[in-house]
Amino acid sequence: MADATHSTGMIRVWDPLVRIGHWVLVVAFATAYLTEGEPEWLHVWAGYAIAATVALRLLWGVIGPQRARFSDFVTGPGRAVAYLRDLIAGRAERHVGHSPAGGAMTVALLVTLGVTAFAGMGTLAAEEGEGPLAGIVAQIPETDGPRAYTGDHDEDEHGEHGEESAWKEVHEVAANLTLILILLHLGGVALASARHGENLARSMVTGDKRA
Ligand code: HEM
Numbered sequence: 001m002a003d004a005t006h007s008t009g010m011i012r013v014w015d016p017l018v019r020i021g022h023w024v025l026v027v028a029f030a031t032a033y034l035t036e037g038e039p040e041w042l043h044v045w046a047g048y049a050i051a052a053t054v055a056l057r058l059l060w061g062v063i064g065p066q067r068a069r070f071s072d073f074v075t076g077p078g079r080a081v082a083y084l085r086d087l088i089a090g091r092a093e094r095h096v097g098h099s100p101a102g103g104a105m106t107v108a109l110l111v112t113l114g115v116t117a118f119a120g121m122g123t124l125a126a127e128e129g130e131g132p133l134a135g136i137v138a139q140i141p142e143t144d145g146p147r148a149y150t151g152d153h154d155e156d157e158h159g160e161h162g163e164e165s166a167w168k169e170v171h172e173v174a175a176n177l178t179l180i181l182i183l184l185h186l187g188g189v190a191l192a193s194a195r196h197g198e199n200l201a202r203s204m205v206t207g208d209k210r211a
């Protein structure tokens with residue numbers, strides 16, 4: 001499917017679901033990260049917004065329009081690394097959809113956001129035995145998965161014991177890993193924008209790029 005060309009020499013690249021999903025992720029991540037679990041209702045709803053957006057985006061990556069599809073931008077790590085090397089050297093080719101590195105970052109962010117949100121649900125379920133996914137989490141066998149974590153039964157700083165803090169630990173580590181990826185993401189967007197002489201962030205708002 002060819003990209004639709006407007007009379008202005010711009011082409012539509014990002015469909016509304018990709019764009020709205022992106023900015024929901026930005027607002028919800030900032031909310032979830034800065035609230036750090038309190039107030040719980042706000043933290044949890046921001047986290048669910050992320051989980052729902054990631055799930056929808058994964059589906060959209062299979063059934064959505066060309067530029068939204070994983071098949072359009074997922075490449076091997078070799079091409080992503082080669083693109084980054086060229087980008088730093090100032091000789092990277094411009095891509096209308098995601099570049100190989102942008103595609104790799106997209107997948108990495110969706111994975112770490114999904115793991116963070118799921119581990120958050122595990123944290124909540126272990127703490128309170130409730131929450132919409134508590135039933136699913138409870139199905140995870142005790143001998144398999146983070147709940148089986150038995151290495152450290154010492155009390156943590158909140159006076160809680162090992163089993164529950166395993167989910168919490170995964171949750172916290174995944175949240176911080178996501179934050180690191182976001183910082184790299186912002187650096188990549190800034191560098192690629194400068195090198196290709198275009199405002200990539202604006203394209204994520206309007207959906208259009210120079211043809
Ligand atoms: C919480 C912070 C953020 C998260 C979790 C995030 C996540 C993502 C994800 C998942 C994608 C892939 C889009 C898709 O195909 O659906 C993406 C792409 C993109 N994001 Fe972000 N983003 C964040 C912050 C930002 C900010 C603040 C900007 C602008 C300054 C930005 C600019 C972009 C751009 C330009 C792309 C497209 C990259 C390309 O052209 O290949 N992002 N982001």
Ligand code: HEM
Pocket residue numbers: 029032033036037043044046047048050051113114116117118119120121122123124127131168169171172175
């Ligand atoms: C991707 C989205 C999310 C991010 C970035 C995030 C981030 C964080 C961070 C940084 C903390 C503080 C770390 C700590 O003190 O252990 C935290 C705590 C917590 N999060 Fe999340 N979270 C997300 C989603 C969720 C979801 C979906 C839930 C529940 C359904 C949840 C439940 C909790 C709970 C209960 C705590 C408190 C843990 C405690 O101190 O006992 N989070 N989260």
